[in-house]
Amino acid sequence: MILGYLGAGSLLAGLVLAGFSTLLSFWAGVRQSAVFVQVGRRAFYAAAAMVALAAVLLETALLTHDFSLAYVTEHSDLSTPIALVAAGFYGGQEGSLLYWALILGLLGSASLLASSRLGERLAAYAAGILAAIMSFFLFVLAVVASPFDLLPVTPPDGLGLNPILRDGGMLIHPPVVLAGFASFAIPFAFASAALLAGRADTAWIRHTRRFALLAWGLQTSGLLLGMWWAYHVLGWGGYWGWDPVENVALMPWLATTAYLHSSQVQEQRGRMRAWNFGLVIVAFLLVIFGTFIVRSGVVPSVHTFAISAIGPWFLGLLGICILFSAALLAFRADRLGATSHAAAPPVSREGAFVLQNLLLLGVVAVVLWGTVLPLVSGMFGSQRVVGAPYYERAAGPLLVALLALMAAGPLLPWRRAGRPALRALRWPAGAALVALLALAASGVRSVPALVAFPLAAAAGATVITEYGRAALRKPAVIWRRRRRYGAYLAHLGLVVAAVGIAASQLGQQEKDVTLQPGQSVTIAGYTLTYSGSQNQDLGDHTEFVASMKFGDQTLEPGRATYALLGGQGLSHVAISTTAWADVYVVLVSSSPDGSASFRVLVNPLVTWIWAGGIVILLGVVLGNAGQASPAAELARRPVPITLPA
Amino acid sequence: MIAAIRWGAPAAVVAACVGYLIFTASGGSSEYYLTVSELRANPPAGDVRVAGVVQGDVQKTDGGLHVTFTEKDATAAMPVEYSGALPDIFQPGITVVAEGRLGSDGVFHARTLLAKCPSRFSTQPYTQ
Numbered sequence: 001m002i003l004g005y006l007g008a009g010s011l012l013a014g015l016v017l018a019g020f021s022t023l024l025s026f027w028a029g030v031r032q033s034a035v036f037v038q039v040g041r042r043a044f045y046a047a048a049a050m051v052a053l054a055a056v057l058l059e060t061a062l063l064t065h066d067f068s069l070a071y072v073t074e075h076s077d078l079s080t081p082i083a084l085v086a087a088g089f090y091g092g093q094e095g096s097l098l099y100w101a102l103i104l105g106l107l108g109s110a111s112l113l114a115s116s117r118l119g120e121r122l123a124a125y126a127a128g129i130l131a132a133i134m135s136f137f138l139f140v141l142a143v144v145a146s147p148f149d150l151l152p153v154t155p156p157d158g159l160g161l162n163p164i165l166r167d168g169g170m171l172i173h174p175p176v177v178l179a180g181f182a183s184f185a186i187p188f189a190f191a192s193a194a195l196l197a198g199r200a201d202t203a204w205i206r207h208t209r210r211f212a213l214l215a216w217g218l219q220t221s222g223l224l225l226g227m228w229w230a231y232h233v234l235g236w237g238g239y240w241g242w243d244p245v246e247n248v249a250l251m252p253w254l255a256t257t258a259y260l261h262s263s264q265v266q267e268q269r270g271r272m273r274a275w276n277f278g279l280v281i282v283a284f285l286l287v288i289f290g291t292f293i294v295r296s297g298v299v300p301s302v303h304t305f306a307i308s309a310i311g312p313w314f315l316g317l318l319g320i321c322i323l324f325s326a327a328l329l330a331f332r333a334d335r336l337g338a339t340s341h342a343a344a345p346p347v348s349r350e351g352a353f354v355l356q357n358l359l360l361l362g363v364v365a366v367v368l369w370g371t372v373l374p375l376v377s378g379m380f381g382s383q384r385v386v387g388a389p390y391y392e393r394a395a396g397p398l399l400v401a402l403l404a405l406m407a408a409g410p411l412l413p414w415r416r417a418g419r420p421a422l423r424a425l426r427w428p429a430g431a432a433l434v435a436l437l438a439l440a441a442s443g444v445r446s447v448p449a450l451v452a453f454p455l456a457a458a459a460g461a462t463v464i465t466e467y468g469r470a471a472l473r474k475p476a477v478i479w480r481r482r483r484r485y486g487a488y489l490a491h492l493g494l495v496v497a498a499v500g501i502a503a504s505q506l507g508q509q510e511k512d513v514t515l516q517p518g519q520s521v522t523i524a525g526y527t528l529t530y531s532g533s534q535n536q537d538l539g540d541h542t543e544f545v546a547s548m549k550f551g552d553q554t555l556e557p558g559r560a561t562y563a564l565l566g567g568q569g570l571s572h573v574a575i576s577t578t579a580w581a582d583v584y585v586v587l588v589s590s591s592p593d594g595s596a597s598f599r600v601l602v603n604p605l606v607t608w609i610w611a612g613g614i615v616i617l618l619g620v621v622l623g624n625a626g627q628a629s630p631a632a633e634l635a636r637r638p639v640p641i642t643l644p645a
Numbered sequence: 646m647i648a649a650i651r652w653g654a655p656a657a658v659v660a661a662c663v664g665y666l667i668f669t670a671s672g673g674s675s676e677y678y679l680t681v682s683e684l685r686a687n688p689p690a691g692d693v694r695v696a697g698v699v700q701g702d703v704q705k706t707d708g709g710l711h712v713t714f715t716e717k718d719a720t721a722a723m724p725v726e727y728s729g730a731l732p733d734i735f736q737p738g739i740t741v742v743a744e745g746r747l748g749s750d751g752v753f754h755a756r757t758l759l760a761k762c763p764s765r766f767s768t769q770p771y772t773q
Contacts, residue, residue, distance in 0.1 A: 235733065358656055362663035369667050374678060383678040385694055386671055387744070394670035398663065512729055514708030569733050588730045589709025597708035599730040 001068045007057040007148035014050030014101075015138035017043050018131050025128030029121050029197065037124045041112050044131050048105030051138070055102045058095060058147050062088050068154040071095060071147040077160035079540065084161055087171050091161070093295065093310070094147035096178055101137040103182035108134065111186045111211055118190075118203050125193035133185050136317055144309050169229030176225055177249060180218030181287045184252060186211040187259070188284035191277050195328045200273050200335045205263045210624060216260055217620040219253040224497075224613040235571040235586045237510060237601040239609070242391045244299045247371045248290025251364050255283035258360040261353050268414060269350060274329070274336035275357070281325040286364070288318045299374045348416055352409035359402050366394040392505075400451055403498060406491055407432070407458035410466060424465070431461035452502040456495050463492040486623025490616045497612025503605035507581075510601040517594055524602040526583050528555070533596055543572075546587050546596050550576055557587040557598065582606045676744070682721035684747060694744045695723075695753065701737045716743060716753070725753045732760035 021043035028036030058071070062085050067073045075088035075095070090099040108130040115123040141147070161170075187208040194204040226246070227239035240246060259279040265272045292314035293299060329336075370386045377384040407428040413421050435457035439450055466488050470477050478485045513521045520529035531554075533546040538560075545558040555574035562570070576583045581604040588597040677689050681697040697716035704713050711728045714737075725743050735741065735758070745755035 236730075355655065355659070358659040362659060362666075365663055366667055366670075369671065373671065373675065377675075382683065382689075384675045385678040386675045389674040390670045393674070394666040397666060512710050514710060569735075571733050586730060589705065591708055595708055597710045 001066070001150065001154075003057050003061040003064075003066055004069050004148045004150045007054050007061070008142070008146060010050045010054040010057065011138060011142040011146065011148070014047045014054065015135060015142050017047035017050060018135040018138055021047060021131035022128050022135055025124050025131055029124035029128060029193075032120050032124075034120055037116070037120050037127070040124065040131070041115075041127045044112060044127055044134070045109050047131065047134055047138070048109045051098070051101045051105045051134075054141075054148075055089070055098055058098060059086065059089050062086060065158070067156070067158055068150055069147070070149045070151050073151060073155055073158040075158070075161065077158035080158075080161055080166070083171060084166060087174075088161070090174050090178060091170065092147075094141070094145045096174065097137060097141055097145060097310070098147055099175065100178055100182045101134065101141060103179045104130070104134055104137065104185055107183050107186055107211060107214075108189070111190070111208065115190075115207065118207055119197070119199070121197035122190070122193050122199050122203065125196045126190045129189040129192050130185065133189070136313075140310055140313050144313060167229070167233050169225065169233055173222065173225040173229050176218055177222035180215055180220075180222045181252065181291070183211060183215040183218060184256065184284055184287055187215070187280050191280040192325065192328060195277055195332050198332060198335060200332070202267050205267060205276065209263070212256065212260060212263070213620060213624060216253070216256045217617060219249070219256060220613070220616055220620075223249055223253060224610070228610060231606065232573065232575065235573040237508070237584055237586070237599070237603065239504075239606070242370070242388050244371050245294055247367045248286070248293050251290065251367055251371075252283050252286045254360050254364045254367075255279060255286055258357045259283060262357050265350050265353050271350060272354075274333070277329060277336070279357070281321075281329075282361075282364075285318065285321055285325070288314060288321060292318055293371065299371060347412065349409065349412045349414045352405055352412050356402065356405050356409065359398050359405065362398045363395050363402075366391065366398065370394075396448065399498075400448075400455060403452065403455040403459050403495075406495070407455060407462050410462055410488065410491070427465045428458035428461045432458035446506060449502070449506050452506075453499065456499050456502070459498075460492060460495045463488045463495070483623050486619045486621070488619070489622055490619030493612045493615030493617075493619055495612070496615060497609045500605045500608030500610075500612060503608070504603045507604040508601060510599065512588070512597070512599050514595055514597040521598070521600060523600050524581070526550070526578075526581075526602060528583070528585065528600065530596060530598075533590060533594070541570075544587070544590055546590070546598070548574070548585060548598075550583060555583070555585050557585045559587045559590070577607055580604055678742075680721075681716055681718045681723050684753075685721040685723065688747050692744060692746050692756070694742050696740060696742045697723075698740055699735070699737050703737060716741065723747070723753050724751065725755055727755040727758050729758070732758065734760050 021040050024036055024043060025040030027033075028040050060066075061069050061072050062076055063082070065072065065076070065078060065085075071092060071094055072088070075092045076085045080088075088095065090096045112123070112127055112130065115126055118126075187204075190204040190208045194200065226249070230236075230241075231239040259276065262272050262279060263276055266276050292311060295311055295314060370390055374383045374385050408425060411421060411424040411428070432454040435454040436450060439453055444450060467478070467485070470485070509524045511521060511523045515521060515530040517530055517532045520527055522528075527550075529549040531547045531549050533544060536543045536545060541560045541562045543558050543560045545556050548555040548557070553576055555576055557574040558572040560570045560572065571586055574585045581602050584601040584603055586599040586601075588599055590596040676691070677693045679693055679695050681695055684693060684695050695716065697718045700715040700717050700722070702713075702715050705711070706713075707728075710730070711726075712731060713724065713726050715722050716725045717723075727743070727745075732741075739760055742759040743753060743755040744757045744759070745753060747753050
């Protein structure tokens with residue numbers, strides 16, 4: 001009870017502080033007052049501290065089973081394992097918003113700490129924008145969807161968590177996805193602040209480079225963890241279903257990927273300034289749009305969400321952000337031209353980055369259209385929806401073109417590609433040719449496979465060429481220029497993951513069978529024999545476990561039934577990973593006569609996706625490891641003041 | 646001016662390609678998303694997705710790999726037939742989305758069957 005009052009109070013205090021910080025910081029920016037800038041910043045830190053206090057209070061309420069709070073009652077019960085009770089913090093609508101505000105507070109404070117070096121105006125506006133976003137979240141949390149609402153009568157026990165969510169994936173997937181979403185507010189805030197302050201130089205890019213990379217790393221991990229969870233727990237044999245919920249997590253990732261590349265063009269060549277502002281804004285808008293789609297239930301999804309009061313608020317935020325950003329870009333359009341007027345030819349590193357950006361935005365457009373089609377068509381008649389074939393047909397060619405670009409781009413020099421650069425392309429071209437011949441010789445006739453795998457081989461060869469060159473000439477350069485070699489490592493991971501995705505998409509085989517004990521099934525050369533089954537009573541549920549002999553292993557797919565939840569079932573998938581494929585067995589049902597029905601799938605190279613993901617993250621870590629902080633770099637290098645503020 | 650053409654032309658080409666891909670792919674594979682009564686009132690040609698609530702008459706045969714049931718919304722009902730593995734949470738009372746087509750026999754032949762998550766994790770936005 002007392003926790004509820006304290007929590008609501010700290011949210012309200014945070015809201016007041018964040019609102020104060022917003023007004024003061026903008027005023028400080030206009031007046032260029034160093035003192036006001038500092039006070040505004042400190043008010044943001046204080047608001048962040050209030051959010052942190054609210055988070056601690058909510059977690060305490062969950063862990064002490066304080067069922068006087070509606071949120072605690074709805075998302076936990078006495079029998080839920082304690083780790084999952086703790087995860088209830090971000091498991092529900094209100095708590096996930098509080099978690100979002102917490103990440104915004106922590107990363108926002110970190111990004112403001114060294115921001116005074118950027119100049120008073122930029123620092124002031126950045127603090128003001130971060131505080132404005134924080135105010136929005138705290139307003140929604142305090143007024144519309146509070147996690148501290150009290151129940152009129154305290155129940156003896158909570159409602160608990162659905163069995164599907166009683167899983168380790170629940171502990172790591174949602175917080176990583178949400179943190180990836182929340183962290184992209186930092187580049188957005190500094191980009192908008194730079195526009196407001198009329199500072200089109202690269203100071204904001206340098207200052208937020210690590211935050212953009214962090215956001216990208218978190219978004220990448222979030223997507224991969226979601227895929228891993230879907231694959232291992234949900235038992236439909238796949239890892240990606242093109243559901244709106246997945247799409248809205250994919251789109252900001254694509255836009256962030258584009259930004260990480262195009263920001264280099266500005267840092268190295270002083271070009272694409274307007275483009276970079278636009279991309280950061282688009283990436284942030286996609287995050288807000290995604291949150292609106294997911295939380296408002298406006299498009300049909302397999303996931304049913306709480307269609308709560310927060311949908312319209314996020315729509316309002318989206319509208320304000322669009323108007324604000326568009327006005328800002330139009331207002332500063334005259335200052336956004338390239339600093340160098342030397343024309344860059346299309347066949348160059350710049351050209352590759354531009355094409356890559358266009359293709360990535362093309363994929364965003366494909367996914368966005370597929371996601372909003374039900375909304376758009378619903379306005380003109382019956383709702384129409386698209387499924388996986390649409391995304392595969394429309395995005396597939398673009399993704400293949402991106403693979404080709406990944407093979408060629410890193411080998412092209414800045415400004416102009418001459419003969420030596422084109423000669424360097426012989427390694428990836430050779431690798432592609434070898435892969436093509438090997439595939440053709442082994443009897444592969446599928447056109448998508450004959451295109452995708454050789455291009456992946458070429459992109460992999462490019463990375464290996466770059467590392468090989470460095471290692472032969474001067475290995476120390478890999479550590480000294482680790483930002484660059486970290487990026488190549490991430491490329492390699494992406495290639496490995498792409499091979500896994502292509503192989504499992506193109507080569508999946510499945511079979512539905514009903515077997516008597518002793519009978520076996522053969523699929524793609526793998527033979528499984530059903531040896532029998534048993535029923536286990538495990539307290540709140542019973543579990544029916546079948547045994548299947550597979551070589552010298554025994555696979556045990558099971559099916560739990562929760563009597564208290566109206567007989568809801570939950571499959572436990574059995575997966576055996578062999579060198580080339582996962583053998584994936586789902587127990588569908590069982591009969592009293594001892595027979596059982598199974599769905600058996602063979603998914604080639606799925607493990608490559610997870611392995612590739614780990615390599616990508618290693619690349620992100622290498623790209624960041626122990627390098628001087630962007631702020632320190634900035635202090636050493638005088639900021640080029642190219643424009644009157 | 647020359648720079649604008651140099652960079653604008655490839656951008657226009659990529660945009661045209663993306664537009665073409667979206668147009669052809671969505672033309673070929675988009676489906677109507679209907680309720681049972683909308684389907685009854687005006688059955689479109691081709692595959693559709695139909696949302697409705699599973700009734701109590703679920704019958705499983707072939708070891709549970711073949712199922713028939715009635716899907717119903719506020720005003721209309723239709724029999725559905727489906728072969729394959731059922732979603733974990735499939736049971737009478739939940740909302741399902743059946744993808745397939747209405748046969749001339751009046752039975753809806755579903756290719757895929759998706760279950761909407763039950764209300765208990767309505768507040769869980771990050772689940773499959």
